[in-house]
């Protein structure tokens with residue numbers, strides 16, 4: 097090979113991206129290219145003659161009794177041309193992961209070993225068993241003829257397509273790989289004028305390299321013979337003559353099909369991940385090791401109340417102030433311990449000190465690590481669980497209410513059966529007495545009959561209360577209102593209960609003038625009787641029951657005051673609820689179903705009135721009933737109560 101051809105090949109090798117190293121049978125370096133110098137940090141002159149194993153860590157020098165190149169040569173068949181991953185050693189001692197391919201050829205009976213490397217950036221697996229060190233390097237020089245053949249060997253074995261062109265620009269030489277990529281024979285290619293390709297971008301690169309500037313081309317090459325499209329990348333570089341002028345250029349062609357596929361796949365994966373990230377219904381964020389946001393999704397941005405793009409580069413306290421400083425404790429813990437922190441619940445008001453309606457959050461914080469375990473930052477997952485909490489609380493509340501309803505029902509059933517049975521025993525006793533006397537022809541004692549009738553009345557009253565309560569529940573308690581003298585109704589009721597009052601006295605304070613209401617006489621009497629019966633029942637020691645009727649504006653106000661046991665203050669509100677009995681009214685001492693006031697309230701309210709109580713436990717109670725007077729009822733609801741009903 098001429099000196100020119102040798103220079104040309106040297107230019108080709110130097111333009112190559114990946115390092116090449118060639119050595120003789122003694123494994124000493126005969127030639128390297130510029131990429132080797134760049135990658136390993138040696139000058140070409142320093143490397144020539146050195147044992148090639150100097151380019152690898154000492155633990156890799158010998159392997160299974162063979163030097164590293166020999167070992168890999170022995171495995172060539174098994175590897176089927178695939179490169180091996182090893183660590184190369186730079187001059188400064190730093191180790192780099194590379195893919196290493198080793199080939200060999202005989203030249204003039206002289207063996208040549210060629211190593212090509214490609215730098216890798218990730219750790220997968222490697223050959224790194226420690227072996228002994230080999231002896232130091234001795235100088236070696238290279239015969240130009242040898243170099244010439246060596247270049248050919250390298251060019252032909254290169255995993256890249258290589259072609260050379262002159263200034264015309266006509267292709268003057270190329271390797272098999274190049275003709276394979278183009279899909280035609282080497283013979284057809286040599287002599288081809290690049291201008292005939294009519295590809296403006298390629299021609300620009302040709303011109304650039306002929307002007308002394310390397311240039312990159314990337315595009316799809318369509319094979320003339322097969323029509324197949326191949327994505328390629330071509331590095332164009334100038335070739336210099338001895339006088340320093342550009343005599344032509346080289347093109348190094350790489351088939352990037354696989355790289356494109358991997359890139360497309362990666363892009364698709366990233367796009368999918370991005371969609372997942374953006375659309376996730378939980379807040380997702382990533383904080384770096386200084387607890388500054390790197391990224392957040394829309395949900396987290398919404399939770400923080402700050403646009404997503406305002407997050408990167410800022411810490412939580414910078415963005416959210418005091419609340420952010422509190423929220424930062426979780427990620428801080430993760431950084432300190434390297435442990436994840438899961439299911440941390442917090443509330444906006446109590447925990448974070450924020451104003452506004454309470455919101456509840458659940459946070460998960462975890463360390464984000466590289467495959468080799470280095471912590472890159474903290475992953476943050478935040479969920480707004482306000483609604484879920486509210487639903488849980490609601491459910492718990494309903495559950496408590498249901499439990500309470502069941503308890504009330506059970507209590508009621510036992511009280512009701514007790515109450516209903518109570519009058520039955522004396523009633524049947526009295527009836528038996530009457531029967532006996534009649535059989536014996538004795539005189540009948542009217543008091544026995546009176547007592548029997550009293551028990552019957554009590555039983556009827558209880559049953560009526562139960563029926564009324566169920567009518568109220570079903571919305572079917574009918575009222576038949578008419579103009580009614582309320583003062584006379586009170587007087588009448590008091591008189592009818594005279595037989596029941598025992599040691600008590602009734603003290604009625606009449607209004608100065610008659611008071612009329614628009615009401616159901618029977619039902620209003622029921623309310624009043626109920627209040628009077630309670631007053632008697634819950635004042636066991638007798639005393640005066642004061643009944644007062646007065647007019648206040650257009651409202652008739654009736655009050656019943658007793659000197660009885662009174663009602664605990666915290667229970668006065670519930671007194672008018674169905675089945676409710678105050679705790680000081682034990683079933684044993686005071687019979688009752690807890691329905692009288694419930695029914696009374698319904699009746700009063702449906703008359704447009706109000707019922708309430710004032711009471712001091714141990715001192716007595718006053719129940720009030722306020723009803724609109726006839727005049728005000730007519731004014732308020734003329735369409736409901738037309739005049740003809742009033743007369």
Ligand code: ADP
Pocket residue numbers: 626630631634658660661662663671676677678679680681687688689690691692693694717
């Ligand atoms: P009951 O049949 O139990 O008397 P009510 O509905 O008439 O049912 O009354 C409900 C509860 O209110 C009673 O059980 C009692 O605890 C309390 N109560 C009603 N009236 C009085 C009163 N005058 N003095 C004290 N407690 C009363």
